[in-house]
Amino acid sequence: MxxxxxxxxxxxxxxxxxxxxxxxxxxxxxxxxxxxxxxxxxxxxxxxxxxxxxxxxxxxxxxxxxxxxxxxxxxxxxxxxxxxxxxxxxxxxxxxxxxxxxxxxxxxxxxxxxxxxxxxxxxxxxxxxxxxxxxxxxxxxxxxxxxxxxxxxxxxTSMRRDIARVEILTRNAVRKPTAYYEIDPTPYSIGPNSFMGVLLTKAGAQNVIPASLGDFPKVDPELIVKQNPQLILGTDLKTAGARPGWKSIQAVKTGKVIEIPKNLSNILSIPGPRLPEALRGLAKLVHPELFK
Structure with missing residues (x-):
């Protein structure tokens, strides 16, 4: 179709x-x-x-x-x-x-x-x-x-329709990078079943955080090293590279570490009517090639 x-x-x-x-x-x-x-x-x-x-x-x-x-x-x-x-x-x-x-x-x-x-x-x-x-x-x-x-x-109805428009683009992405999303430098992350985790999947990424850790877990930095994500969201390259062992992570080695703009980060954190806008902004970070 x-x-x-x-x-x-x-x-x-x-x-x-x-x-x-x-x-x-x-x-x-x-x-x-x-x-x-x-x-x-x-x-x-x-x-x-x-x-x-x-x-x-x-x-x-x-x-x-x-x-x-x-x-x-x-x-x-x-x-x-x-x-x-x-x-x-x-x-x-x-x-x-x-x-x-x-x-x-x-x-x-x-x-x-x-x-x-x-x-x-x-x-x-x-x-x-x-x-x-x-x-x-x-x-x-x-x-x-x-x-x-x-x-x-x-x-x-309009939210689901606008979300579907973005999903149609990301579904056809050639690659779907493994990704780590950081919401706090403690570090805290997002599980795949949280509303933010669902958005990350819909944006065309594969969350490296296991669902068993919960929706918004505090994670062991060594777990991220072990998971070796291809993309890191929510922090900057300098910060990520300074953490013990993180220079070996693929995302750090290739420079695929993206600090999320403050306004987008705020929208992404609110489970409300701007969900489609949040998804579109996140998808642009994960797959910029789809939004040229």
Missing amino acids: RTPALISALTALLTVGAAHAAPTKYPLTLKDDLGRTVTVKAEPKRMVSMLPSTTETLCAIGACGKLVGVDAYSNYPAQAAKLPRLGGLYDPNIEAIVALKPDLVIVSKYGKLEAPLTAAGLNVVAVNPETYEEVFTKTRLLGKIVNRDAQALNLV
């Missing part, structure tokens, strides 16, 4: 189910990512988002105007970046959150933020996408919560 025909067929498949998008009926009772049963009594009007992925998703489905405050790391889009900053995962400003009088606070399942906020009388729901597929299911969940289900379905 030719590429245009393949994209058209895929789009048709993705749009199946559009009839299932319907206005939300409140009260809405759901089980959140902390395993709690939560009831949203009415369509939220004043919301606080304590995760960048949540902030970006809400804005992407047309609910940015409902936000009255965001976490310290929500810097996209511009409308959200102008909102009051309410701290991070482990240093939230509880008093500031309460003072905004939100009718719903969406939090991470980490950081134990739900307890003090619930004690303060606020309605809290944990929505925390971690895997690749959860990016899409949690987008639909957020759409349901804020009565934007149709918009959420449209977003998911």
Whole structure:
């Protein structure tokens, strides 16, 4: 099947189910990512988002105007970046959150933020996408919560279509280099089953980190020497070459060590609506020859 025909067929498949998008009926009772049963009594009007992925998703489905405050790391889009900053995962400003009088606070399942906020009388729901597929299911969940289900379905459809366009290019790559992706110089990396690991595979690379180590493991530098990747992402050649034994790694010997631009690195770290943009940027680093 030719590429245009393949994209058209895929789009048709993705749009199946559009009839299932319907206005939300409140009260809405759901089980959140902390395993709690939560009831949203009415369509939220004043919301606080304590995760960048949540902030970006809400804005992407047309609910940015409902936000009255965001976490310290929500810097996209511009409308959200102008909102009051309410701290991070482990240093939230509880008093500031309460003072905004939100009718719903969406939090991470980490950081134990739900307890003090619930004690303060606020309605809290944990929505925390971690895997690749959860990016899409949690987008639909957020759409349901804020009565934007149709918009959420449209977003998911367009995201999958744009991701497929990149995959069509990388699938035809002559070579698929073995790769090590570093997210922190400790070093921490990404497992193949994490959402970032899935993106790396879709970008046309073979992750050298075993799935058995987990999604975002701290790795033994000697393991990377043993795995001998053809490509290293997330650090620079000088840093990699200075590590004990790393000069023998193929990627270091051939200069295939690429420091990811800060903006792209930020997008790659957020399991939200910019996933297609993140994939395209990553694929350009892995296979620049496909994007000339």
